[in-house]
Amino acid sequence: MRKFFSLGLVRGLLWQILGTAIGIGILTGIRQLLGLAPWKPEPAMVFGALLGAMFFLYGVGVLNDWIRVAAGKEIQEHIDETGLGWRRYFGASLDHKVIGIQYLTLSLVLMVVGGTFALIFRSELATTGMQFLTLMEYNTLMSLHGIVMIVGILVGIAAFMNYLVPMLIGARDMSFPRLNAFAFWLAVPAGIILLSSLVLGGFDTGWTGYPPLSVRAPIGMQMFFLGISLAGFSTILGSLNIIVTIIRQRAPGMIPFRMPIFVWASIATSIISLTATQLIGLSFQMVMFERLFGMGFFDPGKGGNPILFQHLFWFYSHPAVYVFVLPGLGLISEMLPVFARKPLFGYKWVAISSIAIALIGFLVWGHHMFASGMAEYLRVPFMYSTLLVAVPTGVKFFSWLGTLWRGKITYETPMLFLLAGIVVFLLGGLTGPPNATISTDLHLTDTYFIVGHFHDTMFGGYVFPFFAAIYYWFPKMTGRRLNEKLGKLHFWLMTPAFIVLSLAMMRVGMLGMRRRIGDYDPELNFVIDHKIMTVAAFIIALGVLVFLINVFWSIRKGEVATGNLWNSRSPEWQVPSPMPMHNYEKPFEVVGEPYDYGLPGSVYVKFKESE
Amino acid sequence: MKHVVIITILVIASTLLIHTGLTSIDLLPVEASAQSVEIDQLFGMYTWMISALFSLIMVVLVYCLIVFRRRKGETGDGAYITGNTALEVAWTAIPLILVVILAYIGGKSLGIIRRVDPSAMKVKVIAGQWYWQYQYPEYGVTSTDLYLPVGQQIDLLMTSNDVIHSFWVPEFRVKQDLVPGRTTELRITPTLIGEYKVRCAELCGTRHAYMEGLVNVLSQADFDKWISQQQSAAPADPALRGQQLAQDYGCTNCHSTDGSQKIGPTWLHLYQSDVELSDGTSVVADNDYLKTAIVDVNLQIVKGFPANVMPDFSNTLDQTMVESLVAYIKTLK
DSSP: OHHHHTSHHHHHHHHHHHHHHHHHHHHHHHHHHTTSOSOOHHHHHHHHHHHHHHHHHHHHTTTHHHHHHHTTOOOOSSOOOGGGGGGGGGSOOOOHHHHHHHHHHHHHHHHHHHHHHHHHHHHHTTSSSOSSSOHHHHHHHHHHHHHHHHHHHHHHHHHHHHHHHHHHHTOSSOSOHHHHHHHHHHHHHHHHHHHHGGGTTOOOSTTTTOTTHHHHSOTHHHHHHHHHHHHHHHHHHHHHHHHHHHHHOOOTTOOGGGSOHHHHHHHHHHHHHHHHHHHHHHHHHHHHHHHHHOOOTTOGGGTOOHHHHHHHHHHHHHHHHHHHHHHHHHHHHHHHHHHHTSOOTTHHHHHHHHHHHHHHHTTOGGGGGTTTTSOGGGHHHHHHHHHHTHHHHHHHHHHHHHHHTTOOBOOOHHHHHHHHHHHHHHHHHHTSHHHHSHHHHHHHTTBHHHHHHHHHHHIIIIIHHHHHHHHHHHHHHHSBOOOHHHHHHHHHHHHHHHHHHHHHHHHHHHHTOBSSOSSOOGGGOOHHHHHHHHHHHHHHHHHHHHHHHHHHHHHHHSOBOOSOTTOOOSGGGGSOSSOOTTSOSSOEEEOSOTTOTTSTTOOSEEEOSOO | OHHHHHHHHHHHHHHHHHHHHHHHSOOSOOOOBHHHHHHHHHHHHHHHHHHHHHHHHHHHHHHHHHHTBOOTTOOSOOOOOOOOHHHHHHHHHHHHHHHHHHHHHHHHHHHHHTOOOTTOEEEEEEEETTEEEEEETTTTEEESSEEEETTSOEEEEEEESSSOEEEEOGGGOOEEEEOBTSOEEEEEOBOSOEEEEEEOOSOOSGGGGGOEEEEEEEOHHHHHHHHHHHHHHSOSSHHHHHHHHHHHTTHHHHSOSSSOOOSSOOOTTOTTOEEEBTTSOEEEOOHHHHHHHHHSTTTSOBTTSOSSOSOOOTTTSOHHHHHHHHHHHHHOO
16 A cells, blocks of 8 residues: 555645645635635636646656755766666656656557547437437537547657657657656646546537637636646647757767658657647637636627637647647658668658648648638638648658668558558548638538548548557567557558548538537438448447557567567667666667668667777 | 559559549539539549549559568568659659649639629628527618528628627538627628528537528529518517517527526516616616616626626617617516
């Protein structure tokens, strides 16, 4: 029992409960002193949740070192955590590999939760009329599905960036290990606060939270705003750490054009996260203040402007799409040469295309607002900039084909997921331009076509590469590989079902199915299509279930794989798995190109025999 | 060279096959407006583009996966090819040119669907949670269903009473949000007589799914007949007109007329009763009180009810409409 309470996570949760109670108490006390009616739920809950998050961070222990430094005490530089065993993963660790796996676990938990929400409301949509949900429950689940998946993806990206970047560039750890732990543990209370909206009345606005609707929604709305603000703060700190680590900690000889392509993608995505996330936090906090303090930022009755919110919101939330897909596309480019046994075709072009997508991505947010009532002439430049994204994205597709051409391709599970990622992302990419040209978008916007389109980009650009990466690096993390048979079963359940689902979504959308509705007009004859989509969704879930079973089984009983399982040139595979505590015992030097498969006698890195 | 010939043939065959497939299934509702014809032409072009690009990438991909797979007993790596600058320039430049052409076509298409006909008939559209309301200022008619004459451009001037809504008739293709505090504009030229539905396309709360209304496109003669019917059908009794308005504008969604508890205070026995306000004072609900309560909604908040809930009706209801509503409330004794 004492062991249980010594876990950082458990202490954090207990402190969070305490902090929330104190926060509610303080606010109620102040109101009492001021002679106001003491119980006003909304400010009390918001203040309580905020204080709860801070107490969580204290309880879990990520502030300890900073408190010691502030008090003028010594802190340990290198902490040996090997004695803790599995318990390392449930407390504040400073090891980037532990933090990476913590992020990965949190990401899987969030995505299973978000996916379950989808299954619930997908079943509701199987036929017309409301079956077992109320309209409010439907809207809450639909909104939470969106945002929980988004946070899950952000956390999943942080997982691979944290786990892989220091390893790929030959660093002992991240530049700021304490900040790294802080950023991860901030995401945990953020997720809890976000999910608490479920029991605080929910919210009916979708993940976009447009005012004035979000000003009128129940208290759950505030938990959504607060949870996302905290999760956003976590992302900003995480991306800062990644950028500094990549700039400062590369191994000797690793000039920019010899960095692994995933490192390029990580820096591109981190630049967006570092500079744009503030805008979603800001826009959500403005609505929070409008609700709490009556500041009419977006209330036309007080001279506010509801469309301003949409600009602030999309200035982050469109680039966020590239935050999600750039690492995923980077993972595809990283792994494809290994399975094709060929150099990455046009390495420099692929690297630069990531940066180009990141930069153009900042200038396209207005395409979400073609029907919003923003100044009409503004729509045209946004159409041009949006269409331009097709160019660097095309470069990636052609480079992948160039990589496969005349290769010696093998089909292990990670490769299957990479190929699914390419095909599904192609579907998402090709259905993009009709949303970029304004006249066709005026038909498509806010319909299921958009739902199908962005699920294609998310699955192709993130979910499939993410699974590929798990199958690929699982041996590095655990020393055992995932079962191939179950992996292939997972693939064949998930991929065809997903393609059917997204194509059906796009079809009903074009025919008149709106987004975000819990019930649809029987006259539209969409029942068959929705039944197909619901069945497909459950088949995808079954695939994920097979994957989870595979993980739990393989962690203990999987085939031992401590060597260079995929015959990769990358430095992390040149040492035995799992990776030792402070990564490489001998530092390495970069002496060749990262992807020169097929060039006899060449290596990417050379380990120094002695210092 | 053999590869290139095979792939070219397969890409062309696949493009034709996919295009035939896509055009033979239902993908768009009927075209019921001039704008929809223009937009569908662009969709038609996209169908070709998507068929061709999908085929190009997929044929090469599948071809590689089959032809360049590792065969049993094979060892070693693939060919050492790190890139090809000429190819990279080509597949950057060609898409760039295509994008410029597409941008031109997209701009032109927008120009056509937004073409202004100065003789367009104006219709004011007012949306709220969860109703549609139309005013025909040229005829002095209001309605909860939209009636439009065929073959004439309609200029919809739209606003919202509460949250953001969006006007979308799938058969007309185009869509425009209705934003509180400002007027947005949508131009539609109906071309096909028939009944359609306007479906709110911007999430506007729990009953968003049901925020649908009838749209009737009539021949000019039928439309004129409908207008004159409406003009003569308005009841002479202000109380009856008020009862109609209370329904049309959604008043009775929040204010009951039978004494039951809803979001706002009930109207039953309201007239000439004593009303306790949230600032502690008390007033008699006379004519002036009721009128003010309708047009300046947050001035006198009834005790026990929150402020900033009722939409602002000062711009949507004129003087006679307000008087009709008051006349109706007076009858609820």
